[in-house]
Amino acid sequence: MKLIELILNILWLVLCGIWMALGYVVAAIICFVLIVTIPFGIASLRIAGYVLWPFGRTTVERPGAGAPSFLGNVIWLIFAGWWLALGHLLTSIPLFLSIIGIPFGWANLKLIPISLMPLGRDVVATDERFGAR
Secondary structure (H helix, E strand, O other): OHHHHHHHHHHHHHHHHHHHHHHHHHHHHHHHHOOOOHHHHHHHHHHHHHHHOOOOEEEEEOOOOOHHHHHHHHHHHHHHHHHHHHHHHHHHHHHHOOOOOHHHHHHHHHOHHHHHOOOOEEEEEHHHHHOOO
16 A cells, blocks of 8 residues: 555656645745744645645644634635645646546645645644554
8 A cells, every 4th residue: 555655646746746835835935934924834834745745644633723723724715725726726627637647636626625724734644544553
């Protein structure tokens, strides 16, 4: 199973992972420059790492993330989230046009909710999510 994850991650990296991760890094840099939005920059870098190498990992809701995360997500959605979601959508279109890219197009679409509301979520290994060791 790990070999399949490695192959999928390498193909993902070449086909769309690098470009989408760069979008998150740009969003993080802008957030760091604005100082007040540093927590958004940290969340953006966390999601950039996930977007760079997604197979074998997933996101889960962080326990105790409540109103501050919700309010932060609303601000994120307005200023950066919809741009990144649009990037995932536009990246998925050419992937759907090729046979090998169809699963990666679906994976891109599955990342849209995370790009819209990244605060209050943690990236974990799939094994941790389902309790398998």
